[in-house]
Amino acid sequence: MSDKPKRTLHLDPIACDGRGLCHYAAPDLIDLDEWGYPLLRDGGLTLGVTNAELPQARAAVEACPMLALHLER
Numbered sequence: 001m002s003d004k005p006k007r008t009l010h011l012d013p014i015a016c017d018g019r020g021l022c023h024y025a026a027p028d029l030i031d032l033d034e035w036g037y038p039l040l041r042d043g044g045l046t047l048g049v050t051n052a053e054l055p056q057a058r059a060a061v062e063a064c065p066m067l068a069l070h071l072e073r
């Protein structure tokens with residue numbers, strides 16, 4: 001099975017209130033900066049997600065109380 005990114009995780013920094021729940025749901029994909037705001041692994045506002053990473057990405061989306069994260073095909 002190919003391990004190429006199949007989905008894209010998007011972060012809306014305007015909606016985010018920086019409590020960091022997404023990091024605890026997806027520690028391999030999302031880090032936190034010194035103020036507790038999320039940093040996607042590649043440093044941008046979008047991140048390619050492989051099938052193996054999908055469970056963490058979905059968990060992060062579900063954990064976000066501000067609907068600041070979403071997954072697209």
Ligand code: SF4
Nearest residue numbers: 016017019020022064
């Ligand atoms: S869970 Fe949502 S609101 Fe909280 S830091 Fe992550 S993206 Fe921001």
